[in-house]
Amino acid sequence: MKTFLCLCALVAIAFALPEDKYTDKYDKIDVDELLSNRRLLIPYIKCILDEGKCSADGRELKSHLEEALENDCAKCTDAQKKGTKKVIRHLINNEPDYWSQIVAKYDPEHKYSVKFEEEYKNH
Template sequence: MRTTIVVCFLALVAFAAARPEKYTDRFDNVNVQEVLSNRRLLSAYILCALDKGKCTNEGRELKSHIKDALENNCENCTDKQRRGARTVIAHLINHEKGFWADLTAKYDPEHKYVVKYEQELTEIKKE
């Protein structure tokens, strides 16, 4: 009986360790539209992500997940983060081409993610 309990416990621990965790939703209340409409705020977040400026707690959290989110199609993002990412990408592609180029150069220098998500990016650009 003890062996069964131990095996079940170990299986539960292994399952919990193997399932991907979502990124923290602690900053999901950030108003993305407000940031995008305020050039000073947007610049601060972009400069943080590019390691060219100071970072707020929100900026550090965002920056720590950019590469992983690109690599796994935002698999660990909350729904709100996924929607926010689409909104931000659309804004950068359509209104901030310089920032978009800088971020792409830093986080996707080989353009493998831009190519991977080309269809989605094209759809976003049309929004």
């Protein structure tokens, strides 16, 4: 019986799931290209604001946005963390009206957005 329990424990350790992360399927998206082209950027913004159609990657982004803001992107890959910082900085400094709408929808109590605004405003 001891042998069986030890075997079960070893199997559980061997097949333990890695830390829960968001999919890395979209990590290769060129964030700089997206931010430099409003024709590409605005549909993503409209998607997360429920004002337009969502592409598959837009739906993925939208499904994790609130949790990522709340948890400082804890489940994000390194590429996602880097891209998130770029996007937030861009929205704060170049699309303040859209940033305000996103904050109103996903952080109405300004629990998380203030930190981003202090860190990224005009930087």
